[in-house]
Amino acid sequence: MNTVAYQTASMTKDEFFYAYRQLATEIERHVLLESGRGGKMCVAGLDPLVTFNATKTGLRLEWRDGKEEWLTGEDPLVLLNDFMGQYNLEHQRGLPAYQGGPIGMVSYDYVRRYETLPVLAKDDLATPDVFFYLFDQWAVFDIENNDVYFMTLPEKQHALGNMVNEWAEASQKGLQHRQFTTGQAVDVDVTEEDLQVSVTGEQFEQMVRDVQQFIDDGDVVQVNLSVRQSKPLGAPSLLMYEALRSFNPSPYMAYMAAPDFEVVSGSPELLLKKRGTELSTRPIGGTRKRGMTEMEDLALQEELVSNAKEIGEHKMLVDLECADFQRICQEGTVEVDEFMVVEKYSHVMHLVSNVRGTASSEDLAPIMQGVFPGGSITGDPKLRTMEIIEELEPTRRGLYTGAMGWIGFNGDLELNITIRTAFIQGGIVHIQAGAGLVPDSNPAAEYQESLNKAKALWQAKEMAELATRRESGQLH
Numbered sequence: 001m002n003t004v005a006y007q008t009a010s011m012t013k014d015e016f017f018y019a020y021r022q023l024a025t026e027i028e029r030h031v032l033l034e035s036g037r038g039g040k041m042c043v044a045g046l047d048p049l050v051t052f053n054a055t056k057t058g059l060r061l062e063w064r065d066g067k068e069e070w071l072t073g074e075d076p077l078v079l080l081n082d083f084m085g086q087y088n089l090e091h092q093r094g095l096p097a098y099q100g101g102p103i104g105m106v107s108y109d110y111v112r113r114y115e116t117l118p119v120l121a122k123d124d125l126a127t128p129d130v131f132f133y134l135f136d137q138w139a140v141f142d143i144e145n146n147d148v149y150f151m152t153l154p155e156k157q158h159a160l161g162n163m164v165n166e167w168a169e170a171s172q173k174g175l176q177h178r179q180f181t182t183g184q185a186v187d188v189d190v191t192e193e194d195l196q197v198s199v200t201g202e203q204f205e206q207m208v209r210d211v212q213q214f215i216d217d218g219d220v221v222q223v224n225l226s227v228r229q230s231k232p233l234g235a236p237s238l239l240m241y242e243a244l245r246s247f248n249p250s251p252y253m254a255y256m257a258a259p260d261f262e263v264v265s266g267s268p269e270l271l272l273k274k275r276g277t278e279l280s281t282r283p284i285g286g287t288r289k290r291g292m293t294e295m296e297d298l299a300l301q302e303e304l305v306s307n308a309k310e311i312g313e314h315k316m317l318v319d320l321e322c323a324d325f326q327r328i329c330q331e332g333t334v335e336v337d338e339f340m341v342v343e344k345y346s347h348v349m350h351l352v353s354n355v356r357g358t359a360s361s362e363d364l365a366p367i368m369q370g371v372f373p374g375g376s377i378t379g380d381p382k383l384r385t386m387e388i389i390e391e392l393e394p395t396r397r398g399l400y401t402g403a404m405g406w407i408g409f410n411g412d413l414e415l416n417i418t419i420r421t422a423f424i425q426g427g428i429v430h431i432q433a434g435a436g437l438v439p440d441s442n443p444a445a446e447y448q449e450s451l452n453k454a455k456a457l458w459q460a461k462e463m464a465e466l467a468t469r470r471e472s473g474q475l476h
Contacts, residue, residue, distance in 0.1 A: 003090050004099050005157035009164050011148045011171060013042065016141040017245070018174025019167045020044045021238060024257065031103050031133055031256045032241075033406065035143060036249030036266065041096045042141040043406060045103055048133035049153075051258075052080055052102065054110075059083075059130070075113050076130040077106070081364040084409060087153075091410040096140045096149055097275065101408040104132030105256065105263065105418065106372070108397040114369050115383060118390050125425060127398030131258065132407075137163060179239065179467045180246035185346070186466065188458050190229075190451045198228035198395050198432075204450070205443035207392045214388060215439050221316055223379040223388050226434025227450045228395060233429045235464035237262040240422070240429075243467070244460035248346040252416035254404045263399065265421040266456065268345060268352075271374050271403045274367070274413045277359045279329060282338075283376045285317040285436060286310035286351030289452065290344065301342055301349060313436050314340055314351045320375035320382065321355045328370035329357030347456050362411055374417045377401040377434065399423045400432035422457050431457050 011019070017034065024030045027047050034042040051062040054076035061069040061083075071079045080102060091099060110129040111117070137152040137159055150163045192201055199207065204227055211223045233240065241255040241264045250266040270282040288304045291297030304310055318336060325334045338354035359367060378401070379385030389397075400423070405415035423430045433453035435446040 002088060002154060003092050004151045005154055005160060006095065006149050006151045007160045007164055009148050009150070009168065010146060011141065011167075012146055013141060013143060014178075015171040015175065016042060016044070016139070016148060017242075018178065019171035020046075020139075020174075021242065022170035022174035022177075023166065024238065027257075028259055029133060029257060032254065033103065033404075034245065034253035036245065036251055036253045038251055040143055041098060042143065043098050043103065043138065044141075045133055045135035045138040047135075049136040050134045052076070052083075052104070052130065052132040052134070054128050054130035075365050077110075077365045077368055080130065080132060080407075084407075087409050089154075089409045091408075096142055097412060097414075098140055098406050098408055099410070100135070100138065100151060100153065101406060101410075102132035102134050103406045104130070105399060105402060105404045106130055106368070106415070107399050107402040108373055110402065111373055111386065115386070117386055120390050121393055121396045123396045125396070125398045125423065125430065127261075127396075127423065139163075139167065180243050180463060182246050185247040185456075185459050186462050188455065188462050190455045190458055192451070194231075195451075196230040198393070201444065201447045204447040208437055208441055208443035208446055210392060211388065211437045212439055212441065220384050220388065221380040222313060222436055222438050223385045224377050224434050224436050225389065225392060225446075226397070226400065226432050227447070228400070228430055228432040229451065229454055229458075230428055230430045231458075231461070232427055233424060233461060233465075235461070235468040237264055237422075237424045239464040239467060240264050240460050243463035244457065248456045248460070250345060250420065252404070254416070256404070260425065262424040263404070263421065264424065264457065264460070265404060265416075265418060267404070267416040267418055267420050268343065268350060269374070269376065269417040269419060271405075271415045271417045272367070272371050272413065273415075274359065274411070276412070277362070278356060279325065279359050279367070280354060280356040281321055281325070281371060281374070282352055282354050283314075283317045283321045283374070284343075284350045284352050285314040285376050286340075287449065287453070288349050290347055290349060297344075304349060304351060305340065305342060309438060309440055310351060311340070313438055314353070316380055317376050318353045318355065320380045321371075324371045324375065325355055325357040328360060328367055330360045333358035345456075348453065364407065364411070364413070372403065373401050376436070377417060377419065379436065397432065420453065420457065422461075429457075429461055
């Protein structure tokens with residue numbers, strides 16, 4: 001039986017993270033996916049065997065030994081899926097869901113590979129449409145059992161013993177340099193004056209009024225518009241991620257280091273989960289800030305679940321996701337098995353539902369194209385709202401509202417929507433956030449909501465910079 005090789009060891013979740021942090025220090029390419037709440041596993045890969053990077057004409061493969069290959073085709077995900085076919089590895093029952101396969105990201109602008117959109121917004125960050133790593137050895141942390149599965153491709157089985165020893169040693173070293181206490185965060189002001197923004201408050205308010213005119217004209221029902229916020233980073237990006245995970249553990253935490261960029265992410269939203277033929281997604285629509293007291297928090301929650309605007313917007317999103325699923329699922333299998341539950345995070349609470357169905361195809365690209373990008377961050381109808389986004393937002397979204405996660409050798413996958421995410425390039429942190437706009441949206445309030453949604457990431461940045469100054473002796 002051709003399967004991945006593995007060895008297990010006991011470890012806590014923090015030991016797993018700090019081992020990764022320690023081992024990543026001297027490596028240029030690595031990635032970590034952590035389940036911050038409600039999830040079952042975390043995945044870490046260091047020094048990939050091959051890096052996949054989408055080009056205009058296909059997919060570039062950069063091997064660890066420096067060799068490069070180019071695969072030609074219109075859709076890089078089709079090429080990635082075809083490449084994976086050579087790894088004919090049987091899935092092993094009883095092991096974590098992820099047993100190897102590409103880990104990485106799909107940018108919002110991947111949608112241009114299969115939809116025709118106007119070309120108006122400036123592509124200033126030049127984010128790859130598709131960027132993935134494939135590892136020949138990796139580690140998976142089982143959250144329920146506090147076990148780590150060290151895994152390799154069959155030909156690397158001999159490396160398992162060294163891998164276990166290296167991670168055990170690294171976890172102890174890493175923990176000695178722990179910087180942040182769980183649950184503690186600094187406060188920061190999130191105002192236009194403190195940030196470089198892609199649009200000013202005045203400009204955004206006009207954009208909201210433009211959207212409301214589109215809605216009045218019957219063009220669209222709802223549009224999600226966003227503002228990019230940028231600031232220089234005076235600390236290692238992995239330290240910023242360490243700060244974020246300490247006080248804002250979201251369902252889909254992620255850190256990625258690449259030669260040209262880094263990613264720090266704490267997304268609450270699932271784009272697509274596939275296990276066998278079962279697909280699921282969890283649209284988020286409806287937001288309130290967290291209260292300062294338990295009583296205030298409950299009052300805000302009650303206001304959220306009874307607000308006609310939020311309920312109407314959420315129902316629209318659920319209908320949109322159901323329509324997407326009906327295109328890629330077997331007839332009669334699409335259902336909403338959770339509806340308008342409240343999920344709470346460090347700074348905000350959301351209305352969330354769960355949609356599921358049985359896939360009618362096993363192929364990666366058709367499934368992705370059926371749901372990507374997520375309706376909760378475009379609007380309804382999806383194609384027309386993307387045309388409006390291109391017309392009104394001055395810069396390309398890049399990774400914002402794209403996806404991050406893993407694609408297994410067996411065809412299973414789990415990809416989030418990259419909101420609450422920092423894209424770091426050239427020493428500058430870029431954080432983008434938006435709001436769903438409907439006829440009775442208040443333009444000024446929607447702009448402030450867009451700034452507030454990025455607050456946890458700006459807090460993490462400030463904490464990382466304070467720790468860096470403290471370590472260098474600038475703070476006493």
